[in-house]
Amino acid sequence: MNIRIGTRGSKLALWQAEYVKTRIEKAGHTAEIKIIQTKGDKILDVAISKIGSKGVFTEEIEAQLEDGNIDIAVHSAKDMQSELPQGFDLIAFTEREKVNDVLVSHKDSIDINDKDNPIVIGTSSTRRIATLKHFYPHIKTVDIRGNLQTRIRKMEEGLCDAILLAYAGVHRMEYDDKIKLELSTQEFIPAVGQGSVAIEVHESIEDDKKQMLRFALNHRNTEYCLRAERAYLRHLQGGCSIPVFGLATLNSNSIEMEAGIISLDGQERISMKLTDETSRAEELGTLIARQILKKGGDKVLKEIREQLSED
Numbered sequence: 001m002n003i004r005i006g007t008r009g010s011k012l013a014l015w016q017a018e019y020v021k022t023r024i025e026k027a028g029h030t031a032e033i034k035i036i037q038t039k040g041d042k043i044l045d046v047a048i049s050k051i052g053s054k055g056v057f058t059e060e061i062e063a064q065l066e067d068g069n070i071d072i073a074v075h076s077a078k079d080m081q082s083e084l085p086q087g088f089d090l091i092a093f094t095e096r097e098k099v100n101d102v103l104v105s106h107k108d109s110i111d112i113n114d115k116d117n118p119i120v121i122g123t124s125s126t127r128r129i130a131t132l133k134h135f136y137p138h139i140k141t142v143d144i145r146g147n148l149q150t151r152i153r154k155m156e157e158g159l160c161d162a163i164l165l166a167y168a169g170v171h172r173m174e175y176d177d178k179i180k181l182e183l184s185t186q187e188f189i190p191a192v193g194q195g196s197v198a199i200e201v202h203e204s205i206e207d208d209k210k211q212m213l214r215f216a217l218n219h220r221n222t223e224y225c226l227r228a229e230r231a232y233l234r235h236l237q238g239g240c241s242i243p244v245f246g247l248a249t250l251n252s253n254s255i256e257m258e259a260g261i262i263s264l265d266g267q268e269r270i271s272m273k274l275t276d277e278t279s280r281a282e283e284l285g286t287l288i289a290r291q292i293l294k295k296g297g298d299k300v301l302k303e304i305r306e307q308l309s310e311d
């Protein structure tokens with residue numbers, strides 16, 4: 001079989017597409033990569049949250065899937081909305097990379113606890129900003145956009161002392177030597193889906209192709225975790241600009257998930273941990289979401305939505 005892979009053209013997106021291509025080839029098939037420009041790639045000077053519509057990085061790719069010009073689209077799982085447009089589905093999740101966030105810097109000494117000379121951290125993620133405000137209130141943050149290469153340049157030009165990023169992306173772009181600190185997943189619980197690559201298809205895909213792709217690309221344990229986390233996100237209706245977090249892990253026969261929400265100012269952080277049978281991954285995600293809402297998450301979520309729509 002030959003699989004046509006659609007992807008954005010960023011370096012990280014291309015790494016993901018190449019990775020998927022190699023896996024398909026190892027399973028004895030062929031694959032080719034088609035780069036697709038999205039609205040999000042063209043508009044670089046406006047905050048994503050202000051471009052407006054959902055799916056600024058996916059619309060054009062989904063159009064190609066629907067028209068049958070490509071068979072699959074490859075995305076960072078964490079960038080995928082919790083509910084896809086009608087007719088689209090995620091059919092595989094690749095084995096998850098280490099899930100931590102890390103501090104990347106060109107400087108030798110980076111001390112996140114130094115209150116006398118607090119470091120300035122570059123990040124645009126509401127989850128990371130709020131988490132820093134909660135656990136490290138002395139730290140200042142500065143907005144930083146662009147791909148990893150651009151962010152590192154801006155940091156080196158003096159915008160900030162360090163940038164806060166997902167280990168997975170830093171490692172894939174081979175900047176490991178700039179990692180100065182690994183944040184604990186107890187404080188910095190990652191974004192839903194962080195570290196895994198998701199395979200999207202349109203429902204018109206042939207069954208045998210779909211099965212081959214699942215066999216070649218899907219990592220079962222990762223899939224259970226991602227299904228739990230995405231169910232959590234779906235129930236909260238959290239988009240990528242809302243500081244919610246969730247991390248599921250598998251033990252021998254059970255799935256454990258810790259998830260929560262944090263107010264934009266970092267003051268209120270609601271989180272909880274629950275365990276269930278692996279086969280009940282989605283129910284677990286939904287249950288945690290319900291409990292979080294009940295524990296005050298509904299109020300925090302409402303506040304966040306109001307604050308985000310004001311700016």
Ligand SMILES: NCc1[nH]cc(CCC(=O)O)c1CC(=O)O
Pocket residue numbers: 076077078079164165166167168169170193194195196
């Ligand atoms: N939101 C951007 C994004 N989407 C995926 C990754 C890389 C790692 C991953 O796939 O989880 C990143 C960068 C980051 O958050 O540091």
